[in-house]
Every structure is written in structure tokens, then in C-alpha cells.
Amino acid sequence: MNTRGGNNGNRNNRKPSFSKGGSYDKNKQDGKSSASKYNKPFKKDDKPFKKWDKPAKTEKPAAVKDDTIRLNKYISNSGVCSRRDADLYIQSGNVTVNGEVVTEMGYKVKPNDRVVFDGVLLNPEKKVYVLLNKPKGFSTADDENVSSAYDLIRNASTSVLKPVGRMDKSTIGLLLFTNDNEMIQKFTNAAQHSSKLYQVSLDKNLKYEDLEKIQTGVYINEHKVWVEEVSYxxxxxxxxxxIKVKTSNVKVVRAVFEKLGYNVIKLDRVMFAGLTKWGIARGQWRFLTEQEVINLKNLK
Incomplete structure (x- = not known):
């Protein structure tokens, strides 16, 4: 009796065998040894696949630096007007490049091109205006023994910025830096009429009669210092x-009080040509807005 059950002893009922490669081997089923390549034992030195050679890395050609700039942006960077207004001047034939009138929109110029806008030769460097709330201990003077106020705003621009007017290390408050030489000349000119407001801390109370003397004008080195307003x-x-004055020289403000026998403990410029310290902490700075720049240029 077949105790293993079923038809396990029946050769015809055996499951078909498969080669190692997963293919059905008919020759083996027939009891013959296979000469098929699929039945060859695998050897480590067999190389059924061709090695893939990584293609050599080709260097990309160096990018050619384009140093050209659109004409309207060139004009805008010079500070004379906006890009939109520059387009109007270009269309009207009021702009020349290297002596030739250019009316083409999108025209590009190089940094060394000579661009004349409405009869004025332009400087392509973008104008930067930085307002600093200067702390004590920094000066605009070129003195190795005193920290430079320029160090506080050095990272504001890659352009070299200059202070508008001078400020010693003892004076604190608003100080404007820019690369706009025309604006520097404008606000350091003795004939400039923009107002500067200072808060002055004295070593003693200011007498009312001395306050009136300051209001009517004090003479410093035979020159009368005109004061717009002074009050407690x-x-x-x-x-x-x-005290509100028009002079850009802060030393004059000190001299006014010293002339009357007072020592100035602290001098803080809190307003300059309509600009205030609002939102600028001591030692911090900010860029002027476009409207603020326009206002400064419109001041007489």
C-alpha cells in the first residue's frame, strides 16, 4: 500500500523542474543532460554585461559677462529721474550716447559710454542715501584715534559714501551719508536754508534773558548766528x-551757548532737513525713501 498518498510515485505527475535561471528545461525533463547555455554553472569571471564607461566630463564654456545696462535704467541710476520719465526723454530725442541721439526703447549702453541727458553728462553710479542715528564716540573727521562714523554704515553700499556735513565724536543724532556729490555740496553750502533741530543739554539752567539773546542772534567771530527758534x-x-538753526556746522551750535557761559553736556541732532530719528535706534541706519530724496532735492 502506498502510505504516502496520492500519485507521488508517478513520474508523470512530478512538477516540472526549472533551471537556475528560471527557464523550463525540456532536456532535463526527458532525462537528457542539457548542453544549453542556460545550464552552465555561473562563474565569477563571466561578464555577461559590458562595463559602462562614464562619458568624460566636458567643461562648459565660460559665461560671457554682460556689463551692458538699459539706457533708461542708466539714466535712473544717475538720479535725475525715474525710468518711466527717462523713457519719455529718450523718445523725445533729449538723450545722446557717445554723441548720437538715441530714441530706441530698450537700447543698452556700456559703463564707459558717454550719456548726455538733456545737456548734462550723467554718472551711471546709482545714488545711495543712508540716514544714520550716530551714537557718541564716532566722528566724521579723519582721525586714527577716533572711531569713524562711516564704519557704522559701511555695509550699506558697495559705493563709497560721504557724510553730509561734519559731526564730532561728542555730538549725536542724525547724519546723512551719500555718494551724491551734488547733494553734499547743496547741504554744506553756507547759503543753504534747510532747518536742523538740536536738543541741547546744558550744565545748568538756561536763564530766560539768555534764551532771548540767542533768539535775537549771538555773534561768533564777528558773525551773527541766526536762530529760527529756541525754547525750553x-x-x-x-x-x-x-534750538533750530540753518547752519550745517554743529560747532556753531555749541559756540552759541559757550558764548553765554554754558557748557554743552550733550548735543543731539533730532531733525535734519525734514528728516527725523523716528524708527531709527541709536547706532542704527536706514535708506531714505524715494519721496524723501525728492523732498531733499526740492529744498531751496
Whole structure:
């Protein structure tokens, strides 16, 4: 009796065998040894696949630096007007490049091209205007023994910025830096009429009669210092005084009080040509807005 059950002893009922490669081997099924290539034992030195050679890395050609700039942007960077207005001037034939009138929109120029806008030769460097709330201990003077105020705004621009006017290390408050030489000349000119407001801290209370003398004008080196306004600071001791003048020289402000026998402990410029310290912490700076720049240029 077949105790293993079924038809296991029946050769015809055996499951078909498969080669190692997964293919059905008919020759083996028939009891013959296979000469098929599929039945060859695998050897380590067999190389059924061709080695893939990585293609040599080709160097990309160096990118050619394009140093050209659109004409309207060139004009805008010079600070004379906006790009939109520059397009109008270009279309009207008021712009020349290297002596030739250009009216083409999108025309590009190189940095060394000579661009004349409405009869004025332009400087392509973009104008930068930085307002600093200068702390004590920094000066605009070129003195190796004193920290430079320029160091506080050095990272504001790749252009070299210059201060508008001078400020010693003891004076604090608003100081404008720019690469706009025309604006520097404008606000350092003695005939400039923009107002500067200072808060002055004195070593003693300012007498009312001395306050009136300052209002009418004090002579410094035989020159009368005109004061727009002077008053005590509200809710402060009488040693705290606000004074508004047009001069850009802060030394003159000190000299006014020293002339009357007072020592200036602190001098803080809190307003300059309509610009205030609002939102600028001591030692910090910000860029002027486009409207603020326009306002400065319109001041007489």
C-alpha cells in the first residue's frame, strides 16, 4: 500500500523542474543532460554585461559677462529721474550716447559710454542715501584715534559714501551719508536754508534773558548766528533746550551757548532737513525713501 498518498510515485505527475535561471528545461525533463547555455554553472569571471564607461566630463564654456545696462535704467541710476520719465526723454530725442541721439526703447549702453541727458553728462553710479542715528564716540573727521562714523554704515553700499556735513565724536543724532556729490555740496553750502533741530543739554539752567539773546542772534567771530527758534524742552528741566538753526556746522551750535557761559553736556541732532530719528535706534541706519530724496532735492 502506498502510505504516502496520492500519485507521488508517478513520474508523470512530478512538477516540472526549472533551471537556475528560471527557464523550463525540456532536456532535463526527458532525462537528457542539457548542453544549453542556460545550464552552465555561473562563474565569477563571466561578464555577461559590458562595463559602462562614464562619458568624460566636458567643461562648459565660460559665461560671457554682460556689463551692458538699459539706457533708461542708466539714466535712473544717475538720479535725475525715474525710468518711466527717462523713457519719455529718450523718445523725445533729449538723450545722446557717445554723441548720437538715441530714441530706441530698450537700447543698452556700456559703463564707459558717454550719456548726455538733456545737456548734462550723467554718472551711471546709482545714488545711495543712508540716514544714520550716530551714537557718541564716532566722528566724521579723519582721525586714527577716533572711531569713524562711516564704519557704522559701511555695509550699506558697495559705493563709497560721504557724510553730509561734519559731526564730532561728542555730538549725536542724525547724519546723512551719500555718494551724491551734488547733494553734499547743496547741504554744506553756507547759503543753504534747510532747518536742523538740536536738543541741547546744558550744565545748568538756561536763564530766560539768555534764551532771548540767542533768539535775537549771538555773534561768533564777528558773525551773527541766526536762530529760527529756541525754547525750553517741554516737561524737562530748564537745562534742556531745543534750538533750530540753518547752519550745517554743529560747532556753531555749541559756540552759541559757550558764548553765554554754558557748557554743552550733550548735543543731539533730532531733525535734519525734514528728516527725523523716528524708527531709527541709536547706532542704527536706514535708506531714505524715494519721496524723501525728492523732498531733499526740492529744498531751496
Amino acid at each position: 524742552v517741554e516737561n524737562q528741566p530748564k537745562s534742556e533746550v531745543g
